[in-house]
Amino acid sequence: xxxxxxxxxxxxxxxxxxxxxxxxxxxxxxxxxxxxxxxxxxxxxxxxxxxxxxxxxxxxxxxxxxxxxxxxxxxxxxxxxxxxxxxxxxxxxxxxxxxxxxxxxxxxxxxxxxxxxxxxxxxxxxxxxxxxxxxxxxxxx
Amino acid sequence: xxxxxxxxxxxxxxxxxxxxxxxxxxxxxxxxxxxxxxxxxxxxxxxxxxxxxxxxxxxxxxxxxxxxxxxxxxxxxxxxxxxxxxxxxxxxxxxxxxxxxxxxxxxxxxxxxxxxxxxxxxxxxxxxxxxxxxxxxxxxxxxxxxxxxxxxxxxxxxxxxxxxxxxxxxxxxxxxxxxxxxxxxxxxxxxxxxxxxxxxxxxxxxxxxxxxxxxxxxxxxxxxxxxxxxxxxxxxxxxxxxxxxxxxxxxxxxxxxxxxxxxxxxxxxxxxxxxxxxxxxxxxxxxxxxxxxxxxxxxxxxxxxxxxxxxxxxxxxxxxxxxxxxxxxxxxxxxxxxxxxxxxxxxxxxxxxxxxxxxxxxxxxxxxxxxxxxxxxxxxxxxxxxxxxxxxxxxxxxxxxxxxxxxxxxxxxxxxxxxxxx
Numbered sequence: 001x002x003x004x005x006x007x008x009x010x011x012x013x014x015x016x017x018x019x020x021x022x023x024x025x026x027x028x029x030x031x032x033x034x035x036x037x038x039x040x041x042x043x044x045x046x047x048x049x050x051x052x053x054x055x056x057x058x059x060x061x062x063x064x065x066x067x068x069x070x071x072x073x074x075x076x077x078x079x080x081x082x083x084x085x086x087x088x089x090x091x092x093x094x095x096x097x098x099x100x101x102x103x104x105x106x107x108x109x110x111x112x113x114x115x116x117x118x119x120x121x122x123x124x125x126x127x128x129x130x131x132x133x134x135x136x137x138x139x140x141x
Numbered sequence: 142x143x144x145x146x147x148x149x150x151x152x153x154x155x156x157x158x159x160x161x162x163x164x165x166x167x168x169x170x171x172x173x174x175x176x177x178x179x180x181x182x183x184x185x186x187x188x189x190x191x192x193x194x195x196x197x198x199x200x201x202x203x204x205x206x207x208x209x210x211x212x213x214x215x216x217x218x219x220x221x222x223x224x225x226x227x228x229x230x231x232x233x234x235x236x237x238x239x240x241x242x243x244x245x246x247x248x249x250x251x252x253x254x255x256x257x258x259x260x261x262x263x264x265x266x267x268x269x270x271x272x273x274x275x276x277x278x279x280x281x282x283x284x285x286x287x288x289x290x291x292x293x294x295x296x297x298x299x300x301x302x303x304x305x306x307x308x309x310x311x312x313x314x315x316x317x318x319x320x321x322x323x324x325x326x327x328x329x330x331x332x333x334x335x336x337x338x339x340x341x342x343x344x345x346x347x348x349x350x351x352x353x354x355x356x357x358x359x360x361x362x363x364x365x366x367x368x369x370x371x372x373x374x375x376x377x378x379x380x381x382x383x384x385x386x387x388x389x390x391x392x393x394x395x396x397x398x399x400x401x402x403x404x405x406x407x408x409x410x411x412x413x414x415x416x417x418x419x420x421x422x423x424x425x426x427x428x429x430x431x432x433x434x435x436x437x438x439x440x441x442x443x444x445x446x447x448x449x450x451x452x453x454x455x456x457x458x459x460x461x462x463x464x465x466x467x468x469x470x471x472x473x474x475x476x477x478x479x480x481x482x483x484x485x486x487x488x489x490x491x492x493x494x495x496x497x498x499x500x501x502x503x504x505x506x507x508x509x510x511x512x513x514x515x516x517x518x519x520x521x522x523x524x525x526x527x528x529x530x531x532x533x534x535x536x537x538x539x540x541x542x543x544x545x546x547x548x549x550x551x552x553x554x555x556x557x558x559x560x561x562x563x
Contacts, residue, residue, distance in 0.1 A: 054518050
């Protein structure tokens with residue numbers, strides 16, 4: 001059975017507790033970015049761009065068995081790693097859960113502290129887009 | 142009137158002290174702080190410079206002891222504030238070697254200075270089929286205002302091409318000038334590349350055809366002495382906050398005859414001579430263009446920033462910054478995979494680069510973790526980035542308080558970023 005959003009968030013928080021140094025944390029995020037499932041080129045279109053990010057971020061979602069399944073890509077690897085974390089938390093959950101979720105893990109893993117406001121605006125927009133897409137999917141279903 | 146003993150509002154830098162970067166650094170309180178557990182290495186001066194304590198104190202002293210609205214009041218404080226404010230106009234006039242303080246207008250920034258010319262001069266003097274010449278390396282603030290007024294007037298924007306090294310194609314420029322050209326508006330020093338453009342040559346060529354020239358001097362003023370009369374430039378726009386002064390203040394120099402021929406830009410108080418419901422007559426220069434209560438405190442503190450620059454021998458400042466640029470260029474070039482964007486022969490203040498095909502955002506994020514402040518992105522020059530076919534660059538930009546240790550920290554940071562990201 002799919003773990004809940006909060007169970008996954010807690011898992012991530014535990015993983016990040018292993019890192020004492022910012023460098024290790026970022027190396028891990030970069031690895032997550034490198035290992036993120038490829039987004040098909042057909043989905044890298046302007047309509048899928050997340051606004052307000054310094055780098056380009058494309059987000060695509062589909063409804064599978066009533067769950068929102070996300071794919072994404074970015075031309076910046078750190079951004080891609082952060083999306084990988086968001087996908088891990090939200091992908092495969094019902095659209096309602098995605099919209100209601102309180103994403104506390106970002107603060108708890110110290111990511112928000114380390115991201116400047118321009119960048120965390122991008123992060124806020126990424127989450128906003130994931131929720132908006134989930135709502136659209138639920139309405140269309 | 143007695144002032145509190147702890148703060149002397151007339152604290153001035155003694156004239157012509159020998160330039161000593163360590164001594165200069167001690168004037169900038171923010172340079173003592175840490176960011177993400179490391180000492181701050183501030184290399185984002187192209188975006189905005191830090192402020193010396195003299196400027197910071199001047200703002201605070203003004204509000205503590207001297208504030209009143211200017212130009213209208215009969216009372217002591219208003220008259221003193223008016224004198225202090227107008228003295229900065231005189232000081233700016235001397236700093237630029239302008240002919241008269243009537244040619245110095247205070248605005249909100251370079252962007253507003255350019256918009257003022259586009260709106261006021263452009264609306265009066267542009268008509269259908271006319272042409273305005275800009276260049277490929279312009280900041281958006283020297284593109285969009287012209288696009289707006291050109292669209293309104295049916296005029297056309299022409300663009301001077303550049304070489305891969307980031308230098309204007311002067312032959313192409315000469316070819317663009319024709320009987321429909323009404324204005325040339327180009328950047329003096331490129332914010333994204335650091336190129337120093339041959340502005341004297343541009344002005345001479347334009348003037349041969351009777352075409353006025355506006356220079357965007359936002360990135361030039363912090364690094365070099367600009368003599369508007371020697372250049373014979375028609376409009377010169379720049380910002381206080383990039384040259385040790387407060388935010389929210391810009392300057393527009395304009396030749397008096399040109400400014401006189403232009404209609405007011407905004408209506409309101411201060412800019413009028415006499416108002417009735419039937420007709421309003423306008424005030425004289427420079428007040429015609431300064432509607433409403435101006436940014437008094439920041440203007441007065443900008444005077445202190447000018448005094449700070451004036452405290453040094455200009456040649457020593459330039460030599461110091463050229464040393465930093467040369468040192469940074471040489472050291473960065475030794476990093477595998479690093480490519481400098483903008484390799485003009487004549488550069489100042491800026492080194493822009495990319496690490497192989499790594500997104501500049503990633504490099505900037507890693508540098509930030511080490512307390513190193515640089516700019517990443519398109520630097521509000523998207524057409525220029527399109528020309529190079531890149532998303533953006535990492536830009537380190539220098540001020541007089543940067544030293545070789547800052548460059549060493551940057552190089553170490555970029556090497557670390559390369560190790561992680563490449």
